[in-house]
Amino acid sequence: MKGRFALAGSHIGVSIAAFAVASFMGVLQALSIADISFPRRDESLFYVSVTAHGVLMALVFTTYFIMGLGYALAEVNLGRVVGKAAAWFAFVMSLAGSVMAAVSILRGESTVLYTFYPPLQAKPSFYIGATLLVVASWIWGGVMLASYRSWRKENPGVPAPLAIHGMIATILIWYLATAGLAVEVVGMLIPWSLGWVATIDPLVARTFFWWFGHPLVYFWLLPAYVLWYTVLPKVAGGKLFSDSLGRMVFILFVLLSTPVGFHHQFVDPGISSGWKLAHTVLTYAVIYPSLVTAFTIVASLEVAGRMRGGTGLFGWIRKLPWGDPFFASIALAMIAFVFGGWGGAINAAYAMNGMIHNTAWIQGHFHVTVGTTVGLSFMGGTYWLLPRMTGRALRFRALAITQPYLWILGMALFSTSYHIAGIRGLPRRVYSASLNGEQGAQWHTLTVIAAVGAVVLLVSALCYVTVAVATWLGGKKGEAPAFEFAASLRPPVASMWDRYGLWTVVAIVLILLAYGYPIVHLLMQARYGSPPFRPF
Amino acid sequence: MNVEFYEKIWMWAATGLLALFLGTIVIGAASSAVHPPGKLETVDPTKLLEHPEFSQPGVKERADGSVVVVVLAETYAFTPDPIEVPANRPVTFRLTSSDVMHGFQVVGTNANAMAIPGYVTEFTISFKPGEYTIGCNEYCGVMHHNMVGKLIAKEAK
Ligand code: HEM
Ligand SMILES: [Cu+2]
Numbered sequence: 001m002k003g004r005f006a007l008a009g010s011h012i013g014v015s016i017a018a019f020a021v022a023s024f025m026g027v028l029q030a031l032s033i034a035d036i037s038f039p040r041r042d043e044s045l046f047y048v049s050v051t052a053h054g055v056l057m058a059l060v061f062t063t064y065f066i067m068g069l070g071y072a073l074a075e076v077n078l079g080r081v082v083g084k085a086a087a088w089f090a091f092v093m094s095l096a097g098s099v100m101a102a103v104s105i106l107r108g109e110s111t112v113l114y115t116f117y118p119p120l121q122a123k124p125s126f127y128i129g130a131t132l133l134v135v136a137s138w139i140w141g142g143v144m145l146a147s148y149r150s151w152r153k154e155n156p157g158v159p160a161p162l163a164i165h166g167m168i169a170t171i172l173i174w175y176l177a178t179a180g181l182a183v184e185v186v187g188m189l190i191p192w193s194l195g196w197v198a199t200i201d202p203l204v205a206r207t208f209f210w211w212f213g214h215p216l217v218y219f220w221l222l223p224a225y226v227l228w229y230t231v232l233p234k235v236a237g238g239k240l241f242s243d244s245l246g247r248m249v250f251i252l253f254v255l256l257s258t259p260v261g262f263h264h265q266f267v268d269p270g271i272s273s274g275w276k277l278a279h280t281v282l283t284y285a286v287i288y289p290s291l292v293t294a295f296t297i298v299a300s301l302e303v304a305g306r307m308r309g310g311t312g313l314f315g316w317i318r319k320l321p322w323g324d325p326f327f328a329s330i331a332l333a334m335i336a337f338v339f340g341g342w343g344g345a346i347n348a349a350y351a352m353n354g355m356i357h358n359t360a361w362i363q364g365h366f367h368v369t370v371g372t373t374v375g376l377s378f379m380g381g382t383y384w385l386l387p388r389m390t391g392r393a394l395r396f397r398a399l400a401i402t403q404p405y406l407w408i409l410g411m412a413l414f415s416t417s418y419h420i421a422g423i424r425g426l427p428r429r430v431y432s433a434s435l436n437g438e439q440g441a442q443w444h445t446l447t448v449i450a451a452v453g454a455v456v457l458l459v460s461a462l463c464y465v466t467v468a469v470a471t472w473l474g475g476k477k478g479e480a481p482a483f484e485f486a487a488s489l490r491p492p493v494a495s496m497w498d499r500y501g502l503w504t505v506v507a508i509v510l511i512l513l514a515y516g517y518p519i520v521h522l523l524m525q526a527r528y529g530s531p532p533f534r535p536f
Numbered sequence: 537m538n539v540e541f542y543e544k545i546w547m548w549a550a551t552g553l554l555a556l557f558l559g560t561i562v563i564g565a566a567s568s569a570v571h572p573p574g575k576l577e578t579v580d581p582t583k584l585l586e587h588p589e590f591s592q593p594g595v596k597e598r599a600d601g602s603v604v605v606v607v608l609a610e611t612y613a614f615t616p617d618p619i620e621v622p623a624n625r626p627v628t629f630r631l632t633s634s635d636v637m638h639g640f641q642v643v644g645t646n647a648n649a650m651a652i653p654g655y656v657t658e659f660t661i662s663f664k665p666g667e668y669t670i671g672c673n674e675y676c677g678v679m680h681h682n683m684v685g686k687l688i689a690k691e692a693k
């Protein structure tokens with residue numbers, strides 16, 4: 001590892017380790033749901049495992065990869081990371097927090113799942129550990145913004161490189177989102193778990209959780225989009241179709257990703273249907289930047305395919321570098337998003353939501369979206385980053401190129417089955433699809449197919465981890481390939497989309513409009529708190 | 537911003553598509569009263585035993601002939617169980633929890649709602665005749681998967 005990339009590399013290393021551990025847990029969970037027995041299968045371990053898998057995948061794997069990617073992009077695009085001491089401090093702090101939370105989960109003291117809805121109560125170390133991870137990520141955001149400002153002083157009037165623009169949008173979303181989380185965790189859960197207050201309002205806590213929980217998905221997605229917009233067209237051998245649309249897309253996410261959380265609470269009491277409908281409207285608006293992205297990226301790939309000599313309406317598709325591990329991962333991640341996005345539009349549909357809310361459909365849905373669109377993009381990103389950061393060539397290239405195809409195959413089996421089982425009413429997060437032992441005939445075959453898919457996913461995950469670790473430790477040393485980003489067909493121009501301060505203010509106003517009245521209204525009721533419960 | 541001709545077409549098409557989706561939802565909400573639960577009613581979860589309604593969960597017929605089902609969700613059971621309701625008639629559920637959050641899902645129907653301690657969830661739906669499984673679809677503890685009930689919708693004779 002070259003010194004310059006030590007920060008980025010350390011973060012990505014943690015991310016890969018978390019992913020490896022959580023993958024094993026995922027498979028065991030899928031076997032358990034399908035009633036396929038294995039040694040030491042039991043109820044309480046299942047829920048411990050789902051808690052650990054959810055936290056490790058959704059919070060550790062993703063957040064560390066994003067932080068590592070951010071540092072690498074700052075080094076390369078801005079030529080600097082300002083405040084390295086703070087960055088290392090944050091790294092140690094986040095590790096301490098993650099270990100604290102992990103120990104608490106693995107001891108079976110905090111089996112509250114990664115959504116930790118009260119009045120289920122975890123040990124204080126679970127909440128405090130998670131808080132340390134989040135505060136560390138705030139420091140990461142601060143370091144990134146400081147690096148940008150330092151670059152900005154030397155480069156007045158030039159639009160930020162698109163990759164940095166995308167990371168800044170990611171960071172703004174993260175600050176807006178985690179404000180809600182901080183209210184819930186620091187303001188409510190920690191005092192309650194320490195016994196300083198006796199009761200908690202579960203609905204208020206849940207509302208703040210989803211203030212955070214939905215933009216969380218854009219915090220995962222935008223760094224993947226950064227790779228799609230800035231690296232993919234280059235690797236494919238073409239150019240980015242439109243730089244300015246890319247800039248607009250990232251800012252639209254800053255505006256629209258937070259004020260939509262009620263679409264996770266459609267069937268909750270206490271929030272009026274009018275406000276739920278308002279969040280639905282904004283939820284559909286946030287589909288728009290993804291539709292624009294679909295156009296820009298596919299058009300960029302068409303440019304690449306034609307530059308490679310492809311002809312005809314679809315002939316350019318075959319000319320794309322499907323044998324490149326980075327390209328294949330990202331292209332398959334994008335195809336997955338067509339299905340994931342379609343499922344998301346169903347989840348958000350006010351009236352259809354009742355059919356699938358909290359069913360197995362949901363785990364089918366988010367394994368396609370975060371698990372594949374984001375996860376596979378990050379795996380592809382690793383294949384791109386590692387040789388460039390370490391100067392070592394990818395080892396086991398054959399595994400690296402098989403891996404994304406295996407992932408898609410496994411995910412198709414896994415996710416399709418759970419989607420169908422969900423429509424047929426299988427509740428999510430269940431130890432066994434036979435529920436109390438007397439149900440489940442209608443779901444059994446589907447959950448077995450999902451388990452087969454999970455085994456394929458594990459094989460794919462192991463390919464990824466093997467390639468990454470082997471490259472890191474034993475890849476052939478040589479000249480590191482350059483970090484190259486796609487040029488735009490039309491050169492970037494400074495525009496209103498670069499006015500981060502302004503857009504942050506607009507985003508805050510939108511959040512206050514979307515949440516202000518319903519939350520105040522809720523807080524003004526005569527409410528009754530809940531004491532803690534630990535039924536695990 | 538310089539936007540290409542094809543981009544413009546796509547952007548308008550995307551706008552149109554989303555407007556269509558939203559239009560369907562809004563018209564549905566306005567005309568056929570497709571509404572998720574939206575009422576704000578609180579209740580003390582630690583005093584449900586003394587509560588006039590939730591101390592006696594069950595199926596009740598109101599004076600105006602409408603049917604109300606009062607359901608209590610607790611780790612790991614729904615009361616009453618089974619729930620017997622008339623088929624093909626609107627049935628109003630009033631649901632709460634005495635401990636943690638639970639889900640109340642009548643498998644194979646759109647009856648799907650959260651039970652949150654401290655709040656009453658109210659929604660109305662009708663069933664075709666038959667026997668249905670009720671599942672808890674919000675993780676509520678180590679026996680969450682075991683939290684199952686039954687609903688029987690009977691045709692009026
Ligand atoms: C080896 C690949 C994977 C397998 C076999 C797998 C399998 C599973 C299974 C069986 C569940 C339990 C679902 C339920 O009962 O509700 C689950 C939950 C979950 N998985 Fe995965 N998964 C994999 C990869 C991922 C990835 C890459 C991510 C995200 C980056 C992810 C995120 C989650 C989350 C957030 C949960 C939810 C936990 C909860 O409901 O509290 N998984 N996974
Ligand atoms: Cu339950």
Ligand SMILES: [Cu+2]
Nearest residue numbers: 672674676680
């Ligand atoms: Cu449950």
